[in-house]
Amino acid sequence: MSQTIYRNGEYVPEEKAAISPFDRGLLYGDGLFETLRCYEGKFFRLDRHIERLRGGLKRLEIPLALETADFAAVLRELVKQNNVASGVARIVVTRGVAEFGLLGKHAQDPMALGTCWAQPAPDPKRYETGIRCVVANERLSAAAHGLKSLNYIVQILARREANVADADDAILLNSHGHVAEGSAGNIFLVCDREVVTPALQPEILAGITRATVLEIAHAEKLPVVERVVHQNDLFHAEEVFLTSSVAEILPVTRIGSHWVHLGQPGPVTREMIRAYRALVQREAK
Ligand SMILES: Cc1ncc(COP(=O)(O)O)c(C=O)c1O
Incomplete structure (x- = not known):
């Protein structure tokens, strides 16, 4: 229609x-x-x-x-x-x-x-099982200026790379080879019980959901670090999740052939999903 x-x-x-x-x-x-x-x-x-x-x-x-x-x-x-x-x-x-x-x-x-x-809400199964990502060969450039511009070619190519590898999404690195974000969402890791996310830089969109997750983490007194995230961190993290307005908080349970948290969403991710939805319930207008 x-x-x-x-x-x-x-x-x-x-x-x-x-x-x-x-x-x-x-x-x-x-x-x-x-x-x-x-x-x-x-x-x-x-x-x-x-x-x-x-x-x-x-x-x-x-x-x-x-x-x-x-x-x-x-x-x-x-x-x-x-x-x-x-x-x-x-x-x-x-x-x-x-x-x-x-x-x-x-x-x-x-x-x-x-x-x-x-559009129906994303499939609830994705939040229970988590999604599979690949680290894309495509790299983000600082030319993005942190803007949500109509240029999404790099993200489209990265998502197509993921699709070819039978994965759901792609994790993109910046030109220095550091972890930047997902193809349509920001990325968080839990490392040594700290909530870690790449510090804002021109390659990264300052996500509204990212800011909300940081706010929740502060409110719940979880230690939070915004820093350079190395590719290696992805494979040592206890938990990984992506954030965006449409998908909210999406657990990543596999990166390439590596299982994150034994292929299950971890406790911090689950708490973020819960707390984010509670905020939406309270604040959406
Ligand atoms: C490249 C990229 N990064 C991050 C985000 C997350 O932004 P927000 O949380 O404001 O939806 C999006 C959302 O579409 C995105 O496309």
């Missing part, structure tokens, strides 16, 4: 939500996006997603006039119009159409799109 899409101030049926073939989002990936999970029509920490998007737009000097509150209003309207309970929402903003060339001179209005579709 055709979805209702938000497109620069209007709600239109999917087939009428046309975008110019000269849109720079399409031509160069010159734009940003946010993905959120929809919980019974509500969102968790929507304000933080909007804040991140606005920060990125400022960095790219994309002059979108929409006020913060408007993004929230757009998503709520999309939930209503598409009759979504459990689902996923996405906001995409591109620089729009401009003069030929990389600079994007004389850009017309930015293009803002909003979508929200029904």
Whole structure:
């Protein structure tokens, strides 16, 4: 069934939500996006997603006039119009159409799109058994600038590498060979009972879920370290998990042929899954 899409101030049926073939989002990936999970029509920490998007737009000097509150209003309207309970929402903003060339001179209005579709929550079995990852040959570059940009080629290639290896996801290294993140989520390890995650750097997206996990760890008085994570750490960790708004906290129980925590989600991961869901229950609005 055709979805209702938000497109620069209007709600239109999917087939009428046309975008110019000269849109720079399409031509160069010159734009940003946010993905959120929809919980019974509500969102968790929507304000933080909007804040991140606005920060990125400022960095790219994309002059979108929409006020913060408007993004929230757009998503709520999309939930209503598409009759979504459990689902996923996405906001995409591109620089729009401009003069030929990389600079994007004389850009017309930015293009803002909003979508929200029904989608069942991820399979609960994945949280019970954990997922299998590979360490991808593809490397992340600092050119990502920590932005949630429309350039996901490296992540797509990494996920395709994982697929060929019959794994669910890929762990990506940065150009120094240090662990950076998953193809669509941040990574955490439990090493010597400490919760460890790679320190933020241009290759890594400052995930909203990552920040929430750090907040939970602090609240529960678990020791937390943000530092350089070596590839070797992955194979000595007691536990490994990935975090993202859509998947929440996903245990990694196998990396290549190595079993993590004997192939079972560990106690810290289980506690994070529980505490995160409790926060969502309390705060989603
Ligand atoms: C590359 C990448 N890193 C991290 C994340 C996690 O971000 P968040 O927790 O804000 O959803 C995502 C989410 O899609 C992602 O694509």
